[in-house]
Amino acid sequence: MTDASVRNAGYDDFIDALADSEGYYLECENGHGSLPPRRVCPHCGSRELVETALSEVGEIDSYTVVHVAAPSFADDAPYAVAVADFGGVRLTGQIQSDLDAVENGRTVAAHVGESETTGDRLLTFELR
């Protein structure tokens, strides 16, 4: 098993920044967005990546309400997960309350929350 105290460089730095309301993504010179760790843009292969501030809000592209969860989210279900467009980049996050109000096109803000089941931190969306 992996040692949970060992960080995933790049990913955990991104989550730290998002938790401090200083979220960012990696942008290449062609305007493609991606999330760390990346050495090249996965869309065009550019190696010129800069950290660009994440938009405060995004818009839900698609979502689902999960009723059957993995053990690590057993106590969290039901919950919604969504892919939301934040302009330059899309994020996947969990919505933990007000599930009936979730719909495509809904505006969300990205935060860092925690799993009820494990206490592990995770990317969450707040309905706006």
Add this chain to the structure above:
Amino acid sequence: MTNVRVAGVGLTHFGRHPERTSRDLFAEAGLAALDDAGVERGDVDGVYYGNFMGALAEHQGHQGPLAAEALGVDAPATRYESACASSGVALRQAVRDVRNGEEDVLVVGGAERMNNLETAESTEALAIAADELYEVRAGVTFPGAYAMMANAYFAEFGGTHEDLAHIAVKNHANAVGNDHAQYQREITVEDVLESPPVAEPLNLYDACPVTDGASAVVLVSEDYADDHGLDAPVAVTGTGQGGDKMALQDRDDMATSPAATKAAEEAYADADVTAADVDVAEVHDCFTVAEVLAVESLGLFETGEGIGAAREGTTTRDGDVPVNLSGGLKAKGHPVGATGTSQIAELTSLLRGDHHNSEYVADADVAVAHNAGGTVASAVVHVLEVAE
């Protein structure tokens, strides 16, 4: 370049066999395939073996050599892993190696043992086919990812859950009479719509079951078949593979499966056929919506029009292009690493005329198999034809 023939096929029963090891499952399927082919074990040049989660479910890595010795074969053996497309990619490699003249006789197959895990544990194991950091940690399950694709499809092209339910009904009907199938019973649209929700809009009956099982095929060069007088009327004439970004968030569109489209285009060009030539298909319906994406990527339907195929009867066994006459992953079952070559086994039987549903495709010459990994970040397509 030599042509490649399917000399023999073998399948275990697909279902709940929690006590059976994957090595034993594969032995049953592989020996059946060798017997069906009439090929001596000493002639086997290699074993190409698909398996996805053996490291988690059986605490067993390095399964290639175990697969070979399970067949009593003394030859190099390699395990291939591309999630649910594991044995599909193994088959593609084998087709290329026989064509290139590198090998004459290969056993290709796969096995998966899943029901020795609790349902929650197998859900977690299957999720490793998604992006751990950016999907799984946010709570995306495998059904959840396909549910987001279904929602995106409905939003972009229209369609309803009832349309999807007709796919499950069709595939269950096709499995009746398939002795290898996990569920040999019919269901109704109401059964699907009233089954418990898994990840909205998908219910329990939109999803394939958790399955233990194995499959194998024996591929031989045309020269070997001729020299040894084998009865091997079915040829693999086309192979194609496509890839996509791992996470849905990194794709341009969640309502289509471009990796499968690319795989299909490559396989059709390789076989010098078009989608219009396809008489019968086995596609990767791990969830009902996956069959919609598959038939569109295969060019059997225009993008946005595959949703009504089962409801309208085009893909039912009496339809123009029957899809999943085996019962598909939905009713036949989905032992992940075994699925790709099980599709080849089913299509070979259908084309040979010894399948329980062969009567529906008596004049069929061209068949296509579509095997997908993850949320179609991997896709492999093969064309089979009656060669003699």
